[in-house]
Amino acid sequence: MSKTFQNISGTFDILPDAFNADGTVIESSASWHFVEERIREVMAHYRYLEIRTPVFEPTELIARGVGELTDIVSKELFSFERGDTHYVLRPELTAPAIRAYLQHHLAQKGGVQKLFYMGPCFRAEKPQKGRYRQFHQFGVEVIGASDARADAETVAVMMQIYASFGLKDLVLKINSLGDEQTRPAFKNALQEYFEPLASELSDTSRRRLKTNPLRILDTKVEREQELVKGAPRLIDYIDDASREHYEAVKGHLSDLEISYTEDPFLVRGLDYYTRTAYELDSPHLGAQSTLAGGGRYDLLAQELGSSEAIPAVGFAAGLERLFLALAGEGVKLPDAVKTDVYIVAQGEAAEKWAFKTANEWRSSGLHVAFDLQGRSMKAQMRDANRHGASKVVIVGEDELTSGKAIVREMETGDQETVPLHDLLDRLRDVVR
RNA sequence: GUGGCCGUAGCUCAGUCGGUUAGAGCGCCAGGUUGUGGCCCUGGAGGUCGGGGGUUCAAUUCCCCUCGGUCACCCCA
Numbered sequence: 001m002s003k004t005f006q007n008i009s010g011t012f013d014i015l016p017d018a019f020n021a022d023g024t025v026i027e028s029s030a031s032w033h034f035v036e037e038r039i040r041e042v043m044a045h046y047r048y049l050e051i052r053t054p055v056f057e058p059t060e061l062i063a064r065g066v067g068e069l070t071d072i073v074s075k076e077l078f079s080f081e082r083g084d085t086h087y088v089l090r091p092e093l094t095a096p097a098i099r100a101y102l103q104h105h106l107a108q109k110g111g112v113q114k115l116f117y118m119g120p121c122f123r124a125e126k127p128q129k130g131r132y133r134q135f136h137q138f139g140v141e142v143i144g145a146s147d148a149r150a151d152a153e154t155v156a157v158m159m160q161i162y163a164s165f166g167l168k169d170l171v172l173k174i175n176s177l178g179d180e181q182t183r184p185a186f187k188n189a190l191q192e193y194f195e196p197l198a199s200e201l202s203d204t205s206r207r208r209l210k211t212n213p214l215r216i217l218d219t220k221v222e223r224e225q226e227l228v229k230g231a232p233r234l235i236d237y238i239d240d241a242s243r244e245h246y247e248a249v250k251g252h253l254s255d256l257e258i259s260y261t262e263d264p265f266l267v268r269g270l271d272y273y274t275r276t277a278y279e280l281d282s283p284h285l286g287a288q289s290t291l292a293g294g295g296r297y298d299l300l301a302q303e304l305g306s307s308e309a310i311p312a313v314g315f316a317a318g319l320e321r322l323f324l325a326l327a328g329e330g331v332k333l334p335d336a337v338k339t340d341v342y343i344v345a346q347g348e349a350a351e352k353w354a355f356k357t358a359n360e361w362r363s364s365g366l367h368v369a370f371d372l373q374g375r376s377m378k379a380q381m382r383d384a385n386r387h388g389a390s391k392v393v394i395v396g397e398d399e400l401t402s403g404k405a406i407v408r409e410m411e412t413g414d415q416e417t418v419p420l421h422d423l424l425d426r427l428r429d430v431v432r
Numbered sequence: 433g434u435g436g437c438c439g440u441a442g443c444u445c446a447g448u449c450g451g452u453u454a455g456a457g458c459g460c461c462a463g464g465u466u467g468u469g470g471c472c473c474u475g476g477a478g479g480u481c482g483g484g485g486g487u488u489c490a491a492u493u494c495c496c497c498u499c500g501g502u503c504a505c506c507c508c509a
Contacts, residue, residue: 377468
């Protein structure tokens with residue numbers, strides 16, 4: 001009758017050590033802290049300020065913001081309701097960020113808002129490598145700037161984050177999707193081109209011809225790739241202003257010495273992108289390849305109720321995929337915070353002393369640990385070693401009566417006797 | 433949602449062509465050192481062989497179902 005519980009499929013626990021009870025290798029909480037902090041540092045240098053929004057939002061916001069017809073909205077939302085209100089767990093963070101921008105009238109603060117976010121998102125997909133039902137994204141939104149430098153800067157901060165981890169196997173792809181006329185027109189052109197060739201297409205491609213003809217373009221079937229060569233090109237359907245903007249973005253990227261590949265078939269999955277679209281790929285993500293994706297979405301604010309157009313550009317990136325890339329390139333992440341001092345106590349009086357002293361030293365800035373099971377000295381020493389303690393303070397009956405304790409350097413095994421009232425000063429050098 | 437593969441100790445796995453008390457390494461606990469870690473030696477704890485049903489004298493081993501994991505498709509971070 002007694003049965004323990006398990007985390008929901010597609011979710012995972014982040015433990016102090018880098019493994020889960022089910023054998024799944026998930027990075028340790030220390031690794032997460034390290035990665036998150038590094039991201040925050042870079043964001044701070046670029047002067048992006050954090051925005052935190054709730055993990056659930058009204059269904060309507062997400063449906064409008066992400067697009068009713070996208071897979072995300074049509075089949076991947078976790079939804080629930082109370083009374084007449086329908087809610088969803090957020091599947092991404094751009095729509096919530098724009099919602100907050102409009103709700104709090106951030107435009108009235110003047111200038112351009114440069115925001116970043118980091119937190120969990122939820123999609124009801126079947127989990128696989130690099131894809132989870134609760135996953136974590138970070139990203140930026142530059143709101144209120146149509147300048148091509150804004151596009152380029154979001155790419156720059158993104159690249160800087162990955163570069164700061166020492167990642168090398170990165171491929172940056174960019175494209176322009178044109179204005180709101182462009183995609184439908186291009187889609188029609190593709191359908192007209194492939195329709196007569198339908199009999200030569202694979203089943204999946206024939207299905208895509210109806211639903212999402214753009215995806216035929218990145219088919220892996222060789223015979224179809226031949227057909228794709230003759231297909232219409234998106235670039236020919238783009239309006240002049242978008243084309244100019246695209247050229248400007250590319251120029252700025254070159255100025256920043258960011259290398260990229262132009263991919264005329266790159267289309268982002270979400271409905272709201274216009275003009276610039278980009279994607280950062282890594283070969284270490286299993287069947288997935290996208291580390292981060294972004295672009296411009298000048299129409300989104302209006303879609304979410306703004307009376308005027310508000311230009312915006314940004315990217316979203318997956319933390320789990322970042323970890324996969326780091327593992328794939330052999331980047332070492334730090335272990336848990338080490339212990340400065342471990343107090344080994346023998347006897348009731350010494351245990352009492354250790355308990356009280358540990359607390360004092362901790363408030364003085366030391367990382368202090370001690371045994372909570374009243375175990376043997378040997379067991380405590382072993383525990384100290386496991387903690388990676390750099391020093392051990394040994395206290396027993398003798399030490400308390402003589403007013404001196406033993407300080408042991410764990411690395412060398414050197415020991416010395418130190419008066420109890422000098423201990424803290426003696427130990428401080430551990431933390432510089 | 434569909435499909436492939438997998439499911440034996442905390443972890444990584446071996447094993448049983450169906451047959452007495454299911455193994456190893458690592459980890460954990462303890463002893464070797466009655467007050468001292470890491471190395472070494474010795475011992476110990478820990479498994480309803482994912483769960484349910486079936487076939488059989490007998491199932492962890494064969495069959496069915498189910499649950500879980502994983503990878504892939506679709507799509508995406």
